[in-house]
Amino acid sequence: MSEFVRRMRPDGSGLYGGSRWQRIHLDLPLLLLVLITCGLGLFVLYSAGGQDSHYVTRQAIFMGLGLVVMVVAAQVPPRFMQRWAVLPYGAGILLLIAVVLVGVGAKGAQRWLDLGFIRFQPSEILKIACPLMLASFLGRQHLPPSFKHLALALAVLLVPAGLVGIQPDLGTALLILTAGLFVVFLAGIRKRYIFGAILAALAIAPFFWLFLMHDYQRQRVLTLLDPQADKLGAGWNIIQSTTAIGSGGLDGKGWMQGTQSQLDFLPESHTDFIIAVLGEEFGLLGVVVLLSIYLLIISRGLIIALNAQSMFGRLLAGSLTLTFFVYVFVNMGMVSGILPVVGVPLPLVSYGGTSVVTLMLGFGMLMAVGTEKKRF
């Protein structure tokens, strides 16, 4: 597989020859990998959703919708994206402000905007709009960026992150921040700034912990350190998910045979905690297969970034790919009990329309970068 990925050239030459795929701006290896992941996701979801076709049908529809979004996004020329990056960014900021003013709450946090026919989270837009905006901006500058540009970039990043953070949705805020920081990092920020930022982060961490974090957020971190402290409360999720994964062993209990998943011990088994279902029913083997596919997707994304025609394309593709890995890592880490529980779905496997469509949009943009015509 990796050989296959490596030999694929984003310009459309190589194994599949010709430029038919390039002409319709689709990257075949990425498309195949995404479709495999989607198929695997539906397979696990059927078991996780209580062997009910309800979730599977809806998820398949979301995926179909996502594929359309992906194909459409792939047609947009990267130069066009760079030029108009400020539009989705600006719109996202306005919508976030709207959420603060007229948003709909759920579980003590205001995250939703109710448009009558659909409810959605504007913060999702920023997950893509933010790195897009930064790549657009830094792509135009001399690199490594000067201090002034860096300060500007940080401002561009901190405004949406802050707005999401006060909803409060610390998880998404951190993801937006991470996606943006990847752009900054790839743009060649000087090492002394990196170390300086790390030191600064360590310095404000206690202040952050004491004054800015909500009780439930602190609780999640504490639960990670000692899940047994509150077995039936905050610790329940983590105890049940590690039990599910651990009891799966090497080759798992078999599809639809996971007792933790099927007997409802596992919470959120069809959404954020679906990796525990996979781990229980298909064992370490299943986990390794899924992780490998993810790594192939990431490899393909990094190759696209490396071969991109412009610095904007490189920064955007690199950031989108690394962010994708962050989703994978945070989700698999929190379910297996090495990270605090934050609401991050497992890409293309967890049930949820917003997540699927946003990811597909990202893949479409990756393909757009990967299939951009050579300028010389």
Place this chain on the structure above:
Amino acid sequence: MHDRAFKDPQREFRMFSARLAVAALVVLVMSAGLLWRYYHLQVTRHGDFVTQSENNRVHVRPISPTRGLIKDRNGVLLADNRAGFSLSIVVERSDDLEALLADLDALLGLDDEELERFRRQLSRRKPYEPVPLRINLTEREQAVLAVNEYRLPGVEITAQLVRHYPHAELLSHLLGYVGRINDKELPELDPVRYSGTYVIGKTGIEKSYETELLGQVGYEYVETNARGRVMRMLERIAPAVGQDLTLHLDIRLQRVAYDALGDELGALVALDVRSGGVLAMVSKPGFDSNLFVTGISHRNYQALLDSPDRPLFDRVLQGQYPPGSTVKPSFGFAALETGVMTPETAIWDPGFFRLPNHGHKYRDWKKGGHGGRVDLHQAIVESCDTYFYSAGVKMGIDQLSHYGRLFGFGEPTGIDLPAERPGIMPSREWKSGVKGVPWYPGDTVNTSIGQGFMLTTPLQLAVAASRLASRGEIRPPRLVSRVGDRVLDPGPPAGMIDGDSRHWDAVIAAMKDVVHGPRGTAKIIAKGLDYSIAGKTGTAQVVGIAQGATYDASRLHKRQRDHALFIAFAPVEDPEIAIGLIVENGEHGSSTAAPIARKVFDTYMALKGEEQLAHE
């Protein structure tokens, strides 16, 4: 804007590539970290998690064994188990316990007592264990809950067997009852044997034969989901049913005895002379023991406690009364055995007895006395006090006490029931020990006619009658004749009262004439007898009568009138059944108590005749 004049694409690309390589390396390292974590969970600690997931999934639920039945000698059910429905709550399955309780209150009307008991049990339950709220739902309550069950998450309606006493008031003290295990009993119980059981025998046979009746708990291994709902049964170990008890008692005889006591308060015990088996045992009034099974309400319990008739009081085992003249056959036998009297010895009865050098007159119940020459026979037949004053004083308290004990006075009879009281057979040691004063000769005088300090239970009266009937066989009374298929063989008597057979003859002949003789105190019951009865009447004073005063029943409150007593056995030639009975405030053993015994004897004989007919 630009701090350099021109962009340098080559340099920027090299730098980007280097950064991307660093990122790829980090991705690899972090992926390796993830893999290590999953390997740790799924391989290294696999065993622990398998155990934990099995513990999650598989629950062991105790199955309560069916309590053994209690039957009379002919197999008539006296205590059985009926299907009842009870309401329990599994807290883990309810969203909001307080809201649920409020809903249930609106539907069923919960009282504070129930809630308090529920909360007590709640505090010591295991996770997912259903906690009973109300046992034995009425049909209306079942219907209301069935209709509303969908909106009452956590509520569980379960069928279980509830103890039932078909003849509740007839046998209330004897059978006792089962009730919910309370906080005091809980620490004493084997947690395994009682894991599926909510009730325990509280009194009577239910208590003394608890071990036999309980049975062995069973288990089922079930797979449950996270909300505790049972998905399927994995394995079942059936409980062992408790053992059935068969009694010596005949419910027909019991009913006759109960009815014969009428509206009077009192007690009657009928024993099988040959085995010590209890044929009938009544304490009146009884109560509905079924009330206690599912937890009696405060109101009902208070009503039972407040009743002046004291229905909860078991008169048979705990009522202690002066035996009065019913001790005369026993003390008469003692007088012959000790040699202070012979069957021929006669005394002069002026109507009173006076201790040497004392002015105090101990009166005979009959004003003017029984005449010039009163021997033992006449003294028993006519119940002459003066004769026994004289015999008692000659024997002395030590001999009286010794023989009294031989006939069972002042000692627990050893019956297979809990909470038996021993009565009092006074002695020098007893008086100095309990009262702290020495024994006076006057005490001996009182004791010799069963008054003074002497107290007996109705059961002891029956035991004394049985020992007289069997000419000295000492047998502890027994209620249960069979446990399951195992017959409890009464075996040989535990002891014998040694005595000259002529002395037994003399006493028994006198007791026979109490009923059959023309001057017998119980001659009233001799009419129409086609078998023979030997008996002795007794009257026990409730209030003392001052020296020189006379007892006038019409001027006393009913509850201050004398108790009427009677002991008897039949047939005289080959005794089978012995009875001891007391009618509280019945005044005269002869007119009140003896006819009750006659009815029981008649029934016994009639039933025996039926059985013989059936055998032929």
